[in-house]
Amino acid sequence: MTVNIGIRAHDIEDPSIENVVNIVANKGFSAVQLALNKSLKDINSELGSLSPGFAQCIRRIFDKKDIQIAVIGCYFNIIHPDHKERRKGMDRFKEHLRFARDFGCSIVATETGNVQAEIVYTEKNFTEQPFLEAVKSVKELVEEAEKFGVIVGIEGGISHPIHTPGRMKRLLDLIPSNNLQVVYDPANFISIDNYHNQEAVIQEAFDLFGDRMVIVHAKDFIIEDEQIKMVPVGQGLLNYDTLFNLLKKKKPYINILMESTQEPYIDGSIAYLLNKYASA
Numbered sequence: 001m002t003v004n005i006g007i008r009a010h011d012i013e014d015p016s017i018e019n020v021v022n023i024v025a026n027k028g029f030s031a032v033q034l035a036l037n038k039s040l041k042d043i044n045s046e047l048g049s050l051s052p053g054f055a056q057c058i059r060r061i062f063d064k065k066d067i068q069i070a071v072i073g074c075y076f077n078i079i080h081p082d083h084k085e086r087r088k089g090m091d092r093f094k095e096h097l098r099f100a101r102d103f104g105c106s107i108v109a110t111e112t113g114n115v116q117a118e119i120v121y122t123e124k125n126f127t128e129q130p131f132l133e134a135v136k137s138v139k140e141l142v143e144e145a146e147k148f149g150v151i152v153g154i155e156g157g158i159s160h161p162i163h164t165p166g167r168m169k170r171l172l173d174l175i176p177s178n179n180l181q182v183v184y185d186p187a188n189f190i191s192i193d194n195y196h197n198q199e200a201v202i203q204e205a206f207d208l209f210g211d212r213m214v215i216v217h218a219k220d221f222i223i224e225d226e227q228i229k230m231v232p233v234g235q236g237l238l239n240y241d242t243l244f245n246l247l248k249k250k251k252p253y254i255n256i257l258m259e260s261t262q263e264p265y266i267d268g269s270i271a272y273l274l275n276k277y278a279s280a
C-alpha cells in the first residue's frame with residue numbers, strides 16, 4: 001500500500017517557496033503542511049491580505065510538482081488571555097478557512113492555546129475554565145468552516161487545554177459537526193508520566209477519535225533531564241510499530257506529515273517511516 005509521507009514546509013529552510021517545493025518533490029514527499037507566515041516570509045499573509053488570486057498563485061507552484069497542500073497551519077492561542085490578541089487570531093484563522101479551497105486544501109489547523117500568552121507547559125491549562133473557553137473558540141471557528149465547506153483541524157498537546165485523548169473526545173462531543181476533525185500528533189500526548197505506557201495512549205486515541213483523524217504528524221521524543229524533548233523521526237522512543245499497525249488499518253492513504261525534522265535528518269527519517277509502514 002502506498003504511504004503518503006509529507007513534511008511541514010517551513011522545516012525546509014529556504015526563503016524561496018519555489019525552491020522549497022522542488023526540494024519537497026525531489027525527496028519524494030507527496031504533501032506539505034503550509035504555514036503562510038512561516039513559508040512565505042516575503043509575502044504579506046496577515047489578516048485582510050488573502051484572496052482567491054493569492055491562494056491560486058501559491059497552489060499553482062505546488063501543483064506544478066504535484067505536491068498536495070494537505071493542511072494549512074494557522075496555529076494561534078485560541079484562549080489568549082488578551083482578548084484583542086485572541087480576536088485577531090480568530091479572525092485570521094477564519095480568513096484562512098474562507099480561502100482554503102482556493103489553495104486546493106480542505107483543512108486549516110491549530111492547537112488549542114494556553115492560559116498564558118506564550119505556549120508553555122502549565123497544569124493551569126488542565127482545569128475546566130480553559131477547556132470551556134477552548135470549546136467556545138473552536139465552536140466559532142467550526143461555524144465559519146461550515147459556511148465554506150471546509151474543515152477545522154484541531155491538534156492536541158500537553159501544553160494546551162486539549163492535552164489528553166479523553167479531552168479531545170469531550171471537545172468532539174460538545175461540537176457535533178463534521179467540519180471539526182483531528183490532526184493527530186501522537187508525540188504531543190506523551191508526558192513524563194505516561195511515556196512508559198505510550199502504546200495505551202496511542203490505542204486510546206484510536207478508540208476515542210480514530211475515525212476523526214484527518215492528518216497525522218510524525219515526530220519523535222526522548223527523555224532528557226526528566227522532560228520530554230522532541231527529536232527527529234526515528235531518533236527517539238515513539239512506538240511507530242504500534243502507531244502504524246493501527247493507522248494502516250484505520251486510515252489508508254492518510255497524510256503523514258513529518259515535523260521537527262530538518263536537515264541533515266530528513267532522508268534518514270523518510271527511510272525510517274517507509275520501513276516501519278511497510279513492516280506494519
Ligand SMILES: O=C(CO)[C@@H](O)[C@@H](O)COP(=O)(O)O
Pocket residue numbers: 008035038073074075155157185188217259
Ligand atoms: O505539534 C506541533 C507543536 O506542538 C505543531 O503541529 C505545531 O508546531 C505546528 O505549528 P507551526 O505551524 O509549526 O507553528
